[in-house]
Amino acid sequence: MVEIAQYSDTVMEHFMNPRNVGEIEDADGVGEVGNPVCGDMMTFYIKVDDGRLSDVKFKTFGCGAAIAVSSMVSEMAMGKTIDEALKITREDVADQLGGLPKQKMHCSNLGADALHKAIQDYQSKQKEKEAQHG
Amino acid sequence: MVEIAQYSDTVMEHFMNPRNVGEIEDADGVGEVGNPVCGDMMTFYIKVDDGRLSDVKFKTFGCGAAIAVSSMVSEMAMGKTIDEALKITREDVADQLGGLPKQKMHCSNLGADALHKAIQDYQSKQKEKEAQHG
Amino acid sequence: MAEVYLDHYAATPVLAEVADAMRPYLTEDFGNPSSLHQRGDTAREALYAAREQVAALIGAQPEEITFVSGGTEANNTAVKGVSWAARRKGNHLVVSSVEHFSVLNAARTMAKFDFEMTEVGVDDYGMVDPEDVRAAIRDDTVLVSVMAANGEIGTVQRTADIAAVAREKGVPFHTDAVAAAGYIPLNVTDLGVDAMSIASDLLYGPKGAGALWVRKGLRLMPLLDGGIQEDGRRGGTENMPGIVGMGKAAELAARDLASRAEGLTALRDRLIKGLMETIPRLRLTGHPSTRLPWNASFLVEFIEGESMLLFLDQKGISVSSGSACTSRALKGSHVLTACDVPAELASGSILFSLGLENTPEDIDYVLESLPPIVERLRQMSPLYAKYLKEGGG
């Protein structure tokens, strides 16, 4: 039996002091996952400079794990190349947080998904631009 | 709901110090009721003088109530006329004992029954004698 | 750090008088009430005294009280026990949609067998309309079960009116009074009910004890077969320390009912008023006036319950939430759903359950602590950002 979960110290630290909360007005990419009906919703904003994520911000509606995951993902992605950022997996996020309670693992999925979605948004915008300029 | 019963002080007193335990070798009447399979068995012995019970004794196999009832019945019957003794009811016995737990009421029945059976035994023996002598 | 405990619906501390009453039954007076010797006598007397104390709280006869392990067992025994015993008469149950899971899931279990169940809905305040119960009763209905009050949203039902409908239709009526007993007057005769569940732990008694009152003559198939304890209605060695504690707790609850209710109501209203004034887009759940003295429950728009709880916990404030993330069920509260609360709003539920040791200062500490937490979480919330963009606020 799984006892009801407790959060690791790292989760609590990120939850209490989340990094990179906010929006980026002129974001290069935006990714939104989840919806309030399911109880979790995350929006990630990225700025890309020279193929690197020069800024990452998020807004999150959700439980403690959702907020901590968002914060951790933003920190992990910051400064990474697009390719590196795309390689951040759900497991990486959970690991970096010192583990997540079983029933909260879906939150780590959401975080990585939101980041990847923002990158995809950036990439498709790039393609559009290239198509226009090309 | 009936809580599991407790015995009255009178029951306990008679149980601890039963009156008139024993047999009467040359009894005028003997009455036996119950059987060991049911968990209770009583044998009453009576001597009759001048239409009165001049001696009453009993042997009992059974629970605390059965023993107290036997003792009480023997005491109640002692010295009474045949008619008076036949009028001793189950209720009288229970009353004299200060009440009996509900599930032990059948014991008071047995006591009065055994006495009455001993009297009936005496009476039928009397009839036989009368028939022989008459 | 301040410690302000406002989660009495989850657990209450055992009162000192109750703990004192229990103690000997763990050690010196450890006898079994079925034993025929002196230790048995002592236990038997204590058991009977507790039965009287619990019966007195609800105006019942001691003989009609069955001690069980808690509210859940009381409810399961009532729902399943009455159903199975009546299965030759009929096989239909009526429950409300805001019942505790120990009633609702017990009825659903019966529905896996040859029973059918009808869930009677509620209005936005969580109130059951007695006429809806009337409409739900069929010829083959063997039990109606509607709670006396809901702990999650505080709404007190019109129990006497619902009982009257059931009685008129000749159907036994059970009420789950776990959240209500000790806080509002409950008299089984005045209410006209046939069975009632209560639990020790909401009465500042120990966890692990509860009682089912069943009117004489209402047949019940025991849930726990075994010895003939509890007049054959429930087997198992009696939980003597728990039962003695529940008895004492019931006695104190009966004695102090009015003053407890008054004190709690004052604190509750201070909290409700204070929060409604300081937090915008806050909604009270449950009935605004017909509610339990200890219950102050809300929906906070745009944010999620668990994150509020965690921040409050850091401030030393203990509360609970019906949000999916506070339960392992991964589903939001069925009670809020029944009250027609949209799922995204239900996520933001927060429940303050007040208790005897709470003070006005505790309330003021919450009034000071919660608004900044809400503000902070809203600043993080994409829903709040949207709302603002769309011209709200």
Place this chain on the structure above:
Amino acid sequence: MAEVYLDHYAATPVLAEVADAMRPYLTEDFGNPSSLHQRGDTAREALYAAREQVAALIGAQPEEITFVSGGTEANNTAVKGVSWAARRKGNHLVVSSVEHFSVLNAARTMAKFDFEMTEVGVDDYGMVDPEDVRAAIRDDTVLVSVMAANGEIGTVQRTADIAAVAREKGVPFHTDAVAAAGYIPLNVTDLGVDAMSIASDLLYGPKGAGALWVRKGLRLMPLLDGGIQEDGRRGGTENMPGIVGMGKAAELAARDLASRAEGLTALRDRLIKGLMETIPRLRLTGHPSTRLPWNASFLVEFIEGESMLLFLDQKGISVSSGSACTSRALKGSHVLTACDVPAELASGSILFSLGLENTPEDIDYVLESLPPIVERLRQMSPLYAKYLKEGGG
């Protein structure tokens, strides 16, 4: 007056260490393990620790332990829960005829529904023959339940052999270890069982707590529907003080098993030998050697159990009897009947259940007190008179 308590099968006192462990969970640490704040954390940790302690006693995994309200609930959950969950596979149960009523009557309840049950008999010592179990198992058998040891007569069953038969036949095997746990080594893996019931109160833990161990994968329909406590296997707020107490009691029982068993066995044998030597026409019930360390049970010919109990009580000696007159059932012990004891003999049953605080002096006091009581009651007994007349003695 001397006080010699020899009725530990009816009730044990809670050990001081156990009471100490429980105390905080009534008052300061009163949290609910489902709560998300710090009080919840404390409770959750204590719950898990207790689960580990209980699991360790029987060599099980903590996750496989379900806490319940006692041995009766554990047995009812096993018998009914496994049966209902398997009802599409089959509807036949096998139990022994010496099971505790919480197994036997639970199986009989199932037999009121669409189940059938087979009662496997025992020999005169109360022993089940594994081959009889094999013969009773059918294609539609969904559960075999045979106790690890019988508390009334002390006989320890060949649990591993019976489990092997069940396993060979592919049928889940439950054993009621309420009377055995803490007194004989029990390892669920070595025994090869699939489910095991234990109770706190026979372990010098508090009444009101018990545990059902179920091997992972064995499906169970919960008896108590409600919240998702105990991984969905048993609803209801956890009885934290009771569970913590049971955990501590299990830990101590595991630690001291060998020394407890040795001490009790010595006392038991002193009592058995002493009484057999001084009271004529006395019979030991149960197996002479394969028996529980704490059990010394007899039949005293020509007299009835309750009257012995009452006289012993006056001497400060507490014991029990399986005689009809000590129970409200008005029927003698089904266990003695199963052992082929004639009814008039069964009336004279007397059970000494020894405990940790007993001393050789206690035993000697019994050896001194009982023979005159027996003699006195025999002098009153018409059966004894007959026996003497017929040349006995």
